[in-house]
Every structure is written in structure tokens, then in C-alpha cells.
Amino acid sequence: MAIVQLEDVKKIYKLGKTEVHALRGVTFSIAKGDFAALIGPSGSGKSTILNLMGCIDQPTEGVVTIDGKVTHGLSDKALTRLRHETLGFIFQSFNLIPVLNVYENIEFPLLLGKNSMGKQETREWIEYLIEAVGLSDHMQHKSNELSGGQRQRVAIARALVTKPQIVLADEPTANLDSKTGQSILELMRKMNAELNTTFIFSTHDHTIIDIADHVIRLLDGQIVENTRQSAEAGGL
Amino acid sequence: MMLTTMRVAFRNISRQKKRSFLLVGAIAFGMLVITLLNALTGGVVENLRVNFSHALGGHVFIIGREFTSSGQVILKIAPDERLDQLLVEHDSVIESLTKRSRTLPTLIFGSKQTMQLMYGVDFLAEDKLLDSLVVTDGSLEHVLEYHDAIILPKPSGERLGVQPGETILVKLETLTGQQNVGEFRVAAFIEDQEQFGISAAYAHRTYLNSLLNLEADEYQVLNMFLTDLAVLEDLARDFRLGLRSPDELEEEFAEVEEEEMGLTVTVGNVPITPTPEPEEIRPWDGTRYEVMHINQIMEPVEQMVGVLNKVALVIFLILLVVTMVGITNTFRMIMIERTREIGTMRAFGMQKGQVRSIFLWEAAFLGILGSLAGVVLGGVIALILGSITFNADPSLQFFLNHGQITFTFAPASIVFNLCLVVFTSLLAAYRPATAAARLSPLEALSSHT
Ligand SMILES: Nc1ncnc2c1ncn2[C@@H]1O[C@H](COP(=O)(O)OP(=O)(O)O)[C@@H](O)[C@H]1O
Numbered sequence: 001m002a003i004v005q006l007e008d009v010k011k012i013y014k015l016g017k018t019e020v021h022a023l024r025g026v027t028f029s030i031a032k033g034d035f036a037a038l039i040g041p042s043g044s045g046k047s048t049i050l051n052l053m054g055c056i057d058q059p060t061e062g063v064v065t066i067d068g069k070v071t072h073g074l075s076d077k078a079l080t081r082l083r084h085e086t087l088g089f090i091f092q093s094f095n096l097i098p099v100l101n102v103y104e105n106i107e108f109p110l111l112l113g114k115n116s117m118g119k120q121e122t123r124e125w126i127e128y129l130i131e132a133v134g135l136s137d138h139m140q141h142k143s144n145e146l147s148g149g150q151r152q153r154v155a156i157a158r159a160l161v162t163k164p165q166i167v168l169a170d171e172p173t174a175n176l177d178s179k180t181g182q183s184i185l186e187l188m189r190k191m192n193a194e195l196n197t198t199f200i201f202s203t204h205d206h207t208i209i210d211i212a213d214h215v216i217r218l219l220d221g222q223i224v225e226n227t228r229q230s231a232e233a234g235g236l
Numbered sequence: 237m238m239l240t241t242m243r244v245a246f247r248n249i250s251r252q253k254k255r256s257f258l259l260v261g262a263i264a265f266g267m268l269v270i271t272l273l274n275a276l277t278g279g280v281v282e283n284l285r286v287n288f289s290h291a292l293g294g295h296v297f298i299i300g301r302e303f304t305s306s307g308q309v310i311l312k313i314a315p316d317e318r319l320d321q322l323l324v325e326h327d328s329v330i331e332s333l334t335k336r337s338r339t340l341p342t343l344i345f346g347s348k349q350t351m352q353l354m355y356g357v358d359f360l361a362e363d364k365l366l367d368s369l370v371v372t373d374g375s376l377e378h379v380l381e382y383h384d385a386i387i388l389p390k391p392s393g394e395r396l397g398v399q400p401g402e403t404i405l406v407k408l409e410t411l412t413g414q415q416n417v418g419e420f421r422v423a424a425f426i427e428d429q430e431q432f433g434i435s436a437a438y439a440h441r442t443y444l445n446s447l448l449n450l451e452a453d454e455y456q457v458l459n460m461f462l463t464d465l466a467v468l469e470d471l472a473r474d475f476r477l478g479l480r481s482p483d484e485l486e487e488e489f490a491e492v493e494e495e496e497m498g499l500t501v502t503v504g505n506v507p508i509t510p511t512p513e514p515e516e517i518r519p520w521d522g523t524r525y526e527v528m529h530i531n532q533i534m535e536p537v538e539q540m541v542g543v544l545n546k547v548a549l550v551i552f553l554i555l556l557v558v559t560m561v562g563i564t565n566t567f568r569m570i571m572i573e574r575t576r577e578i579g580t581m582r583a584f585g586m587q588k589g590q591v592r593s594i595f596l597w598e599a600a601f602l603g604i605l606g607s608l609a610g611v612v613l614g615g616v617i618a619l620i621l622g623s624i625t626f627n628a629d630p631s632l633q634f635f636l637n638h639g640q641i642t643f644t645f646a647p648a649s650i651v652f653n654l655c656l657v658v659f660t661s662l663l664a665a666y667r668p669a670t671a672a673a674r675l676s677p678l679e680a681l682s683s684h685t
């Protein structure tokens with residue numbers, strides 16, 4: 001069952017009089033629970049696709065469907081709500097909120113909308129996530145007291161806190177050394193397996209292919225490879 | 237959800253401590269200035285009211301005028317049922333009451349003489365007066381026994397070189413203007429209990445009256461202290477209406493405006509010198525009363541204070557405008573600094589309105605913190621300044637409370653100013669806040685700040 005679907009999506013950026021064709025008709029779908037990688041060189045359109053899936057950008061042409069909802073024509077308010085309810089984000093440069101500590105950063109998305117969990121349940125859930133990303137000893141730390149890898153771990157927990165269907169990560173390892181990057185990908189994979197959350201991330205690191213369920217390779221705004229490993233039940 | 241935006245906003249204030257401190261400081265300064273100025277003028281008005289009342293010996297002053305057969309206007313109140321009735325009716329709000337005759341005679345002892353304000357007092361009726369006087373020489377014990385006793389302020393006694401027990405001459409004018417002389421026995425010297433240079437000598441009213449050509453039960457001024465100044469003007473009006481004679485009513489009907497103008501009060505070395513209007517010497521029967529009260533005397537003072545407060549408000553508004561420009565610029569800067577953070581929050585589902593709320597709450601908090609700091613600082617400064625005793629000259633003492641500056645804080649105007657500050661802070665932050673809310677999440681996230 002497809003949780004994300006792109007149908008003949010085109011994206012044209014206008015820069016003055018010149019038009020940049022970022023996506024030239026892209027069609028693919030991602031199955032629920034997959035650990036999916038977008039690979040391709042810089043400028044190939046990975047971020048553009050993630051932004052469209054993340055409902056922070058609209059396609060010039062084509063249809064983007066997220067969890068069964070067509071994003072086209074939705075108001076800013078509705079899109080914001082859709083992001084809150086269905087999506088989680090991990091950014092290349094972590095983007096933690098500096099005034100908040102680890103616990104509060106993770107809690108933050110929950111405070112932006114209705115939270116079906118009770119107080120105690122919420123606390124336990126956040127503590128579970130902190131434990132899961134290995135930061136139990138850093139709960140009260142502010143982001144400037146953490147290393148890059150630790151920050152990205154906080155970001156992973158934050159992306160998962162609202163129990164979203166999909167977590168989108170645009171080059172989550174690009175600002176990390178390769179060893180730390182590797183551990184971040186492994187953590188994402190672990191959470192994907194544990195919570196059955198769909199992860200879609202971009203990278204230009206080719207070694208990723210082994211651990212992804214689904215690899216989409218892009219070049220100049222077009223798909224040049226779309227491989228889905230036979231669906232086995234999660235795991236590394 | 238509002239709590240979230242408030243919490244983030246509150247934390248954000250502490251992010252750039254120096255910047256927040258400057259803004260809070262600027263707001264606090266403005267608030268400090270207006271609060272202190274208002275408190276100072278308020279205190280001055282209060283002190284003047286108290287000091288004037290004290291110097292004039294009351295809150296309400298009633299004088300009576302009679303038109304004599306020889307065509308003279310004399311100052312005199314004879315026993316009057318209407319007046320007694322009014323006094324009974326208002327007994328509950330009258331704290332104390334004095335019925336005195338008054339003169340400004342020349343005191344003579346041997347070759348020395350001095351002018352001295354002098355009251356004729358019913359010591360039995362004014363039973364607290366003797367207790368309130370501070371004796372420096374002699375004694376008040378026998379005042380009641382000697383009908384011709386006089387109590388002198390110490391400076392006058394020194395000027396005359398007289399000793400308690402000795403007799404002085406008092407040269408005065410009767411009501412109708414004839415010269416008269418009486419002998420008084422000096423009972424005691426008293427401390428100048430009036431702070432403001434208006435010191436009085438006291439004698440028995442019956443004896444002084446006999447010299448002034450008044451009956452024993454007549455007097456010239458009726459002064460009242462009230463228990464509650466809130467009823468002052470109502471009480472004065474009751475007395476004014478209750479004491480009006482029928483022919484006065486008619487005249488008033490004819491010339492309403494002139495009556496208003498005719499009220500003249502002079503404050504100087506002699507309290508309240510009534511000035512009969514020269515153009516209106518139409519004869520009348522019986523006593524015509526004039527009822528004055530302390531608020532009438534305070535009116536010009538309050539007008540002046542009103543102007544001062546307006547000036548203070550203008551200064552405050554100018555400071556606010558300057559601060560407002562500062563806030564607007566700061567918030568523009570903050571918006572740019574936090575663009576990516578705004579993008580992140582928007583991505584996670586923060587609505588535009590919530591982004592704006594964060595900025596507005598930040599502005600509101602700055603305003604509230606600044607105002608409170610200003611008020612607290614003002615309170616501290618007032619406390620310090622208010623504890624200093626100034627040895628200023630007597631005319632300045634009139635503005636003070638026993639030599640100390642009084643600051644009267646008016647909660648209502650403080651709250652009003654606080655609201656004004658918060659409102660202008662919100663106004664100043666509104667445009668940057670809206671701009672921040674309008675940022676597209678995509679552009680905000682790809683910003684490099
Ligand atoms: N906001 C934009 N305005 C103009 N051109 C853009 C914009 N964003 C991306 N592009 C262009 O679209 C193409 C795809 O970019 P992007 O999706 O960011 O690629 P990737 O993430 O794979 O590096 C590039 O040629 C890039 O220059």
C-alpha cells in the first residue's frame with residue numbers, strides 16, 4: 001500500500017526570465033513502512049521531491065498524494081495541519097530550537113496541536129524516544145551543549161514524537177563525519193523497524209543502497225533507477 | 237497551545253540578554269520617569285492640601301457678613317438655628333469644629349511692640365486645643381481661671397521681652413474700625429506649632445469679643461475638619477444652600493455669574509481675608525454666609541499639577557515612540573536571525589498565527605518586564621528620596637510632609653501606563669511579527685542565517 005505517491009510531477013523554478021526544470025515528470029510511490037532512499041548528484045532534484053512530499057512546496061504540474069490525501073489546492077492552514085499530523089522532518093543542519101533543552105525540543109511538535117496522549121503517557125513516550133536515540137544522560141542539555149551526531153539524534157526523536165506516518169530527511173548525514181553519519185542512518189533504520197514509520201531520506205552516499213528497502217536514483221530531475229528490494233520484514 | 241507560544245516567547249527573551257536588557261531598560265526608564273513624576277505631583281497635591289488645611293485650621297470655612305445700619309460690612313456670625321441644625325445633621329463627618337473670632341492686633345510691652353495674629357477661642361468647646369500646644373515657658377494650668385489670659389508664640393514673647401505672669405497691652409480695631417486697647421496676662425509661651433510661619437496667639441473669645449465689640453456668643457469664623465474629604469464638596473454645598481437667605485436667592489437668580497466671580501480667597505499671613513465686592517454694596521438684612529473649602533484653594537494647584545502631568549505624559553509618549561522604533565528594528569533583526577527556526581517550526585505544524593503570537597508575546601513580555609522594572613525602580617527611588625528630610629525654607633516646606641517629599645502612587649494611572657506600554661510594544665512588533673508569520677516554510681528553511 002502506497003503511503004506517498006507522485007504522478008508525473010514537474011517542478012519549474014522561475015529565476016527571472018530563465019526557467020529551471022528541477023523535476024521533469026517524476027512518477028513513483030513509496031510503500032508504508034519502507035526505508036526509502038533518494039540518491040543522485042547535487043542538483044538532481046532530491047530536495048525538491050522531499051519538499052513536495054513535505055507539503056512545504058507545490059508541484060508545477062502533477063499530483064502528490066500523502067497518506068491518501070491530494071495536497072494540491074489545500075490551504076496553508078490545511079497543509080500545516082497535514083504536516084503536523086502525518087509528517088516528521090529531519091534536516092541536514094539539525095535545526096533544533098536553541099532555547100529548548102533536549103526533552104523540550106523533542107516535546108515541541110506535540111505542543112503544536114491536539115495530543116491524544118495523556119500527560120503521563122506523553123512523558124513516558126518522550127523518555128522512551130530519548131532512550132531509543134541514546135540520549136538519556138543529556139535530557140536537560142541545550143543544543144549548543146551537544147555534538148552534531150547528538151543533535152541529529154535529538155532531531156530523529158523529535159521527528160518521531162507525533163507518531164507520524166512518514167519521516168522525511170533531506171541529507172541527514174551531510175553535516176556529519178562518515179562514521180557518525182553511518183550511526184545516524186542505523187538509528188533511523190532501527191526506528192523504522194521498531195515503529196513501522198516510513199522513512200524517506202536523500203543522500204549522495206552510494207553505500208546506502210544496502211540498507212534501504214527502496215532506492216530511487218535521480219539525474220537532472222528524472223528518475224534513472226527505481227528499485228524496491230523484495231519486501232522482507234524490516235531489520236538491518 | 238497558547239502556553240507553548242508564551243513559553244517559547246518567554247525563553248526567547250533570554251536569548252540575547254544584552255539586547256533584551258537594553259529594550260527593557262529603555263521601557264523601564266520611560267515608565268520610571270512618568271511614574272515618579274506622577275507620584276511626585278500627586279504627593280505635592282496631597283501635602284499642599286494637608287498643609288493648607290493645617291495652616292488655615294480646617295477643611296471648610298464659614299464666615300458671616302452683616303450690613304450695619306451705618307453702611308459698613310462687618311465680619312460676624314451670631315447664633316443661628318439654621319447653622320446649628322446643619323452642624324447636627326453633619327455631625328458624623330465633622331471631626332472637629334472651631335468658632336473663633338480673629339484679629340491682627342499690635343502687642344505692646346513697655347517700649348516694644350509686635351504685630352501678632354490672635355484668636356479668640358472658646359477653650360471649653362475646643363477641648364483639645366490646650367493639649368496640643370507645646371509650652372516652652374509658663375503654664376497653661378491657669379488659662380481657664382483668668383479671663384484675660386493670653387498664650388503667646390515664643391518668638392513674639394521674645395520680641396516683646398515679656399515674662400509669663402506679666403501683663404501686655406493689646407491694641408486692636410473693633411469690628412467697626414475704632415481703636416481699642418485691652419490688657420492681657422501672659423500665661424505661657426508656646427512652640428511655633430504651625431510649620432509655615434502662621435503662628436497665632438490665643439485668648440478667651442468672650443474677652444477678645446468684648447474688645448472687638450462682639451457679643452460673648454458671637455464669633456467670626458467657623459472652621460471644620462472633616463473625617464472624610466470625599467464628602468467635602470457635598471457638605472459645603474449643603475451648608476451653602478442651607479444658609480442662604482431668601483433675598484440672596486433672588487439676587488442670585490438675577491446674576492448667577494457674578495456670584496461665582498465674587499468668591500475671593502487670599503492665602504497669606506492671615507488666612508482667608510474676605511474681600512467684599514465694592515460694586516455690590518446693596519444693603520441686606522441679617523447675616524450673609526460664605527462657605528469655602530480647601531478644594532477651592534487647591535483648584536489652581538490641581539490645574540497646575542494637571543498641566544505638569546500632561547507634560548510628563550508627553551515626555552513619556554516621546555520616550556515610548558523612541559522605544560517603539562527600537563523594538564520594531566530589533567524585531568526585524570530577530571526575524572531575520574530566526575528565519576530557519578521559524579521554517580522548522582512551520583514544518584512541524586506551527587500555524588502562521590502561532591508564529592506571530594510568539595513575536596507578539598515577546599514584545600508583550602518586554603513591555604511588561606520593562607514597565608514593572610520601571611515601577612519597582614520608581615518605588616525604590618521614591619522610598620530613598622522620601623526618607624530624606626529637607627531643611628528647605630518655609631515656603632518650600634509647604635510642598636513637603638514634615639520636610640520630606642511625599643510620593644503618592646496612583647495604581648490606576650500606573651496600570652494605564654503599563655497598558656499603554658504593552659500596547660505600543662505590540663504595535664511596534666506587529667509588522668515584523670506578521671512578516672515572520674508570512675515567511676514561506678520552504679524559503680525559511682533554505683535560508684542561510
Ligand atoms: N528555489 C529555487 N529556485 C530556483 N532554482 C532552484 C530552487 N531550488 C532548487 N532549484 C534548482 O532545482 C534543481 C534541483 O535542485 P534540488 O532539488 O535542490 O537538488 P538536490 O537536492 O538534489 O541537490 C537545481 O538545479 C537547483 O538549482
Ligand SMILES: [Mg+2]
Binds near residue numbers: 171
Ligand atoms: Mg538538496
